[in-house]
Amino acid sequence: MHVTHTATPSPNRFSIIAGGAAQLTIDLTALRANWCYLNGRVGDGCTCSAVVKASAYGLGAAEAGRALFEAGARVFFVALPEEGIELRAELPLAEIFILNGLFHGREQLYRDFNLKPVLGSLEEVADWSSFARAENQQLGAALHFDTGMHRLGMAVSDAISLNASARALTGISVDLVMSHLACADTPDHPMNRKQLKRFLRICEQFPDARKSLSNSAGIFLGPEFQFDLVRPGIALYGGNPAPDTPNPMLPVAHIRAEIINLRDVPSGDSVGYGASRVTSRKSRIATINIGYADGLHRLVGNSDSNPNGARVFIGGHFAPLFGRVSMDMVAVDVTDIPTEHLVRGATIEVMGAHVSVDELANFAQTIPYELLCSLGARYTRHYKS
Template identity: 50%
Template sequence: MLSLHEDPFHADLYGGRLTIDVEAIAKNWLFLKGKLTGDTECAAAVKADAYGTGQAPAGQALFNAGCRTFFVAVPTEAISLRQTLPDATIYALNGLLPGTSDHYLENDIRPVLGSLEEVRDWIDLCKSAGRSFDAAVHVDTGIHRLGLSPDEFSATLSDADLMGPFVPSLLMSHLACGSTPDHAMNKRQLDLFRTITAPYAHIQRSLANSAGVLMGPEYHFDLVRPGISLYGGQAIDDTPNPMTPVAKVEARIMIVRNVPAGDTIGYGAMHTAKRTLRNAVVAAGYADGMLRRAGSTDERPGGFAMIEGHKAPILGRISMDMITLDVTDIPDHLVKRGAFVEMLGPNVAAADLAAYAETIDYEYLTSLGQRFHRVYGPLT
């Protein structure tokens, strides 16, 4: 495997490596696109550095696979992506901050207008130019974050004098409970979105994130915008994850040592050895995105790593730069100084680690450390 960008350091100087398979990202996009019918477009969310996988390589792989519309969070992400994808349609989800309109126009970026003030600012811009500039309008159907209220949305879009030349390029909303498809909130949001956007069916409409894509055609409308599923994450709780893993984190073993029964391990003396243990200390920690909450105590188990098909439980607290693993029952020849241990990847799903850390796999993926040697290629 080759590093996508020139690296000033030798690979052996890193405590670990992060392997990213952008072809797997493209494969996941094609899988989701295959769930759609008719003319529904499959876009892609590449915010937060494409969920930690690298915005430029992930975006290029998605574009090569056929994706033409992309969503980021903030304008700086959008402008950066424009350098990689000059011909793509790019939306910035976090809307229009004061004084930024010119930057959107100069870089052909479409803001997702999420408040009445933003919509009015964009309308004024269109009126002053005597033409419509592309932008999405976000309507809040119940999540109570960004978005016009339903009353604001209906009153604004139906007022021809107010709208002037502005015609939105997209109408959208966002599901609050997509990870639990049976939640009544999903149907309420779907019904409200369908009703209030019905007079504007000539404008592209979007409701579905990753979970919405998997929930079925009634949520798809004209455009879907998956995120976590593209990166191998689990969009719907308590069901098998159909997506292909795209990232693998491996950390090097620094030392292997014995711990007598009754001794404690790590900061805070939180984990007591119930028997004589053999542990391995690896060069990864919460500064590398291995979340501290996944450590173990005497009251609760922690997460785990994998060594050549063998599970190695985490012992004690995860510290900034290192993690201690129980390798007592793993053959000696597999546990050597300098050997790599899989901390996250095909055999250690981010969703599994997230359960130990009482969080979601989004946090793991977007926290992938900058201290690893980053390479792009197959995970095997």
Template identity: 45%
Template sequence: MAAATPSKNDDVPARAGAILDVDLSAVAANWRLLRDRVRPAACAAVVKADAYGLGAQRVAPALRDAGCRLFFVAHPDEGLALAGAVPAAEIAVLNGAVPGSEGDFSAAGIVPVLNSLDDLARWTRHAATLGRVLPAFIHLDTGMNRLGLAPAEQGTLAAEPERLRGVDLRGWITHLACAEIASHPLNADQAGRFRAALARLPGAPASLANSAGIFLGPDYHFDFVRPGCALYGINPTPGTPNPMLPTIKLRARILQVRPVDSPMTVGYGATHTVVRAGKVATIATGYADGYSRSLSGAGHVLVAGRPAPVIGRVSMDLITVDVTDVPEDAIRQGDFAELIGPHRTVDQVAAEAGTIGYEVMTSLGRRYWRRYLPDGLPA
């Protein structure tokens, strides 16, 4: 069963096995930093995947209060769930409206991103049925080859703009494939293809840049940008200092500390063999909470401010860490180990897991006791 979500003033109960603190002020500050960086372009916010695991119902209103008026999600149900939580704002669905779902969009006032001429035709037919113009964004593929109108479809639409009749065109969007690699030639190629397509199509606001794309410079900003990962503290400029504030702190309780010595083994499969006398702490988190099994023998946590390596396999509910080098008087049952936080970033955890910060964030489990903090993360 999911742990309750307390209000900002509630204390953490003694029974809570782990705490996920979410700093809403840092999320808002990250949005404002990006907004100021891209002016005069506008700044939207991507809150798909439950705001990258942090809770869209809490994050989106905080961003709206900061001034955001356009939100992107991936699935229609995400948009439907968010409708009403951000009044006077627009919610757009990147995956678009699959056949038969058009009525759900128009009834709720959420906006599809149309990804093909077939999508466009169905949307205009639905608008005609209702006898009114309906809003939509249109996605142009410029090199990702996932979603969006292919170049041939773009040419057709440019030659037959009457296909847009019945559409309140909210904007043209495309998506960068390699923005995290600033020197990658596809970045400039995609920007060029986008400009060429826009020159042939009816005028409307245009959007190219994701989080990393914002840092490629003004040539990539167009009329509005769509940051996601940077809002939540993931570094949008890998290989350089992170310009964003951390937004979460994840701590899990130490359930037991036990002495070990060679030739003992630790955990499932006996994958770790003890080579010296020491101490092992068992901590209340596991892969069911999003702490990846790939961190087995590779991850680290902080115990009393000291790094402690994960030893043995990450199991469903527990991890074991070597605390031999943590002073005896600095560790007790019930204390917390820091898994992610200002001193143990999500990008560091991702690197140890062999993945990216996006996956770490969106995997955050529902069993954590969540606190939404208005004034920063705890020390």
């Protein structure tokens, strides 16, 4: 991975920065602004945390973590203890929870790096309690209860039994009680109300602990879903937390590729592998230096039978991809783009201010989470602050 800290290049003029890789700019100012916006959406007494698992959704946990801490975030969530250790090196004062729970036999690791497991089973509770008692310490943790996802989390009945037991939570400081919404991005889905009702029953068993139910989309379901702490993830990185409404978040990840070749293709000739796309007119085709090795999903391409592929932005105009996405390159139909923007070395926005992560993910028939996490390692990365 190439990492630099240069400014974003001019959108229509290529600047020599580091070889021929496509450019990925992570706008840390936008990231901080997104956290501040979400923090402003929650009520008084509610904490806005930050989910930075999977290397901050592919954008770099260290850089993102520092920026979010500067913005005001003090509570962070990752999936794995290894991710927590990496983040701890950057943020010695942060509260860090491990969403995937207490991995068997790794209790010492959590204690040594001050990581709080999100305990999702009675077995995990027993192991963490036993370790804490052996260490003669009071160790922090979250208790995760399943209200309908059926992945991780204890049952409602487990909440009652834990509260009734005088020994089960010995040595554990219950710093958070949480669950996870399955359908928050569909506000009218009945599952949201069903999970809220179940979570309220659980909360009755732990009146003194902080409570958390909402992810990015859950924040927008209203105050009753926010409780004491919200856990935004995708919204921090520019994804739309409420897909059927205009996106209030700023784009954070900006991908720019370079025109490496321009050619005129006669009407009736094919472009790319499989001859899947044939020109219907004399066409100007630009080849740019990005492909599926960089995380540009093959499904964003197109064919004569399915011509509705993704688009890019150049010189104030949109231009459609043309044909299949290859490993290292993809063709763009620039026939309708003014010629002054069409020179070898010109940069093209593949994702960013004009082509959103949600739009590109839609063409890839996936979600922005997967798209961001799939960004390849060979981009020239710029952290803009």
